[in-house]
Amino acid sequence: xxxxxxxxxxxxxxxxxxxxxxxxxxxxxxxxxxxxxxxxxxxxxxxxxxxxxxxxxxxxxxxxxxxxxxxxxxxxxxxxxxxxxxxxxxxxxxxxxxxxxxxxxxxxxxxxxxxxxxxxxxxxxxxxxxxxxxxxxxxxxxxxxxxxxxxxxxxxxxxxxxxxxxxxxxxxxxxxxxxxxxxxxxxxxxxxxxxxxxxxxxxxxxxxxxxxxxxxxxxxxxxxxxxxxxxxxxxxxxxxxxxxxxxxxxxxxxxxxxxxxxxxxxxxxxxxxxxxxxxxxxxxxxxxxxxxxxxxxxxxxxxxxxxxxxxxxxxxxxxxxxxxx
Ligand SMILES: NC(=O)c1ccc[n+]([C@@H]2O[C@H](COP(=O)([O-])OP(=O)(O)OC[C@H]3O[C@@H](n4cnc5c(N)ncnc54)[C@H](OP(=O)(O)O)[C@@H]3O)[C@@H](O)[C@H]2O)c1
Numbered sequence: 001x002x003x004x005x006x007x008x009x010x011x012x013x014x015x016x017x018x019x020x021x022x023x024x025x026x027x028x029x030x031x032x033x034x035x036x037x038x039x040x041x042x043x044x045x046x047x048x049x050x051x052x053x054x055x056x057x058x059x060x061x062x063x064x065x066x067x068x069x070x071x072x073x074x075x076x077x078x079x080x081x082x083x084x085x086x087x088x089x090x091x092x093x094x095x096x097x098x099x100x101x102x103x104x105x106x107x108x109x110x111x112x113x114x115x116x117x118x119x120x121x122x123x124x125x126x127x128x129x130x131x132x133x134x135x136x137x138x139x140x141x142x143x144x145x146x147x148x149x150x151x152x153x154x155x156x157x158x159x160x161x162x163x164x165x166x167x168x169x170x171x172x173x174x175x176x177x178x179x180x181x182x183x184x185x186x187x188x189x190x191x192x193x194x195x196x197x198x199x200x201x202x203x204x205x206x207x208x209x210x211x212x213x214x215x216x217x218x219x220x221x222x223x224x225x226x227x228x229x230x231x232x233x234x235x236x237x238x239x240x241x242x243x244x245x246x247x248x249x250x251x252x253x254x255x256x257x258x259x260x261x262x263x264x265x266x267x268x269x270x271x272x273x274x275x276x277x278x279x280x281x282x283x284x285x286x287x288x289x290x291x292x293x294x295x296x297x298x299x300x301x302x303x304x305x306x307x308x309x310x311x312x313x314x315x316x317x318x319x320x321x322x323x324x325x
Contacts, residue, residue: 011237012036012080014065014073014108015087017047019202020123020186022194023230024084029055031234038065038076038087049194067104073111082237083112086123088166090200094158101162105170113177120179121237124167126187126222127160129247130286142289143185143245182236186229187222187249190306192313205310208259209269209320216255218277220285224250225301225309235296246292250300252285258307265308268323 011028015021016037028035032055039047042064050056063076067087077083085108088101105122112120131147139145152161167183174181189201198206207213229248236242253261256275263271275282290300314320 009081010034010036010079011082011084012038012077013084013086014038014067014076016062017050017195018086019193019195019199020189020226020229020233021084021086022049023226024086024233025050025060026053026194027227027230027234028084029053029059032059034059035061036076036080037062038073040064040066045196049196067100067107070107070111073107074114077108077111077115077117080115081118083108083117083120084123084233084237085112085120085170086233088123088163090159092156092158094156094161097158097162098165101166102169105166106173109170109173109177109179109181113173113179118180119237120170120174120181121233122167122170122181122183123233124170124183124185124245125160125163126185126247126249127157128164128167129185131155131157131160131164135286137284137286140287140289141247143247143292182242183245184229184232184236185245185247186232187224187247189224189226189229190310191226191301192309193317193319196317198314198319202310202314205258205262205307206314206320208262208271209266209311209314211270214272215274215276216259216272218255218275218280218283220252220254220283221258222249222252222286222288223303223306224248225303225306228298228300232293232296232298235293235298239296242296244292246296247288247290248293249288249290250306251303252288253303254283254285256282261304261307262311265304266311266323 013021016025017039065072065076089097091097129145131152147164232248259271315322
């Protein structure tokens with residue numbers, strides 16, 4: 001973690017009970033911040049993991065907020081020095097994805113501008129970066145890359161579409177309302193869960209271990225450890241000179257590499273050994289740059305460790321049976 005550069009103040013984290021946001025809340029509390037966490041459901045069972053964090057009893061206040069209800073956002077953001085806007089649907093259902101992601105982001109930006117916050121950090125996605133069929137194999141994927149919205153629509157990739165449009169809306173409102181915005185674009189985030197249930201990116205690993213898939217796809221994907229994803233958000237919030245987008249990625253792996261790494265650590269699970277596509281050439285990993293975050297002092301956790309930590313966490317939470325031969 002970078003040395004402290006700002007006075008610890010009050011910040012708001014939207015969707016604070018989610019996979020990445022729970023880690024952001026934990027690291028913020030560890031660093032002495034007071035956190036206004038937004039949740040859609042104030043039930044004790046959903047939020048116990050937040051309330052039990054070190055520092056939470058004195059410095060965490062939970063607010064019931066829906067992204068489409070700006071009044072609820074105003075009450076959570078009022079009095080805050082900064083906002084981490086992490087809440088978003090994570091789905092390919094266009095009805096559930098696009099409007100809450102885009103209009104919700106507009107509402108956060110408006111409420112943040114009214115409250116006069118110092119900076120908003122928006123959790124965008126690799127989905128707003130790489131969905132471009134025109135990108136050549138030699139291109140190094142970095143913060144200058146944007147997904148092609150027409151391609152997202154043609155391929156019905158509504159998650160990537162929603163995230164890209166939401167990020168564009170955030171930049172537009174930042175300009176119009178004079179808000180200091182910094183964006184983190186994480187790739188697939190894996191690692192230990194703090195929340196009680198499995199989110200979509202951890203389910204991506206779980207499906208290889210619980211026997212629910214018999215083959216792996218001929219596909220590549222970039223990965224990052226959830227601790228690093230949360231750390232990146234705090235670094236870009238605290239560094240006065242941070243600006244623009246930050247691609248948050250450690251490695252790009254083919255699915256074959258993922259199942260091989262899992263099999264090395266956890267050989268007793270029914271991991272697939274065959275690719276579902278035996279016809280086409282094996283997809284190649286794309287080149288990427290994470291230099292911008294490294295310039296802020298980030299040291300990325302190796303992906304093998306991230307995969308190991310994900311499985312151990314699923315076992316510890318009894319979300320995956322412990323198999324030991
Ligand atoms: N995990 C990844 O691999 C990954 C990669 C790149 C970017 N991201 C981005 O990171 C962010 C967090 O993702 P995650 O993986 O941590 O997912 P997650 O665990 O599913 O968390 C999403 C959070 O958003 C909240 N939310 C959804 N719709 C909402 C609405 N209408 N109003 C208020 N809150 C709402 C959810 O609340 P409930 O708990 O009430 O459902 C949940 O707390 C998202 O913006 C996602 O696009 C994730």
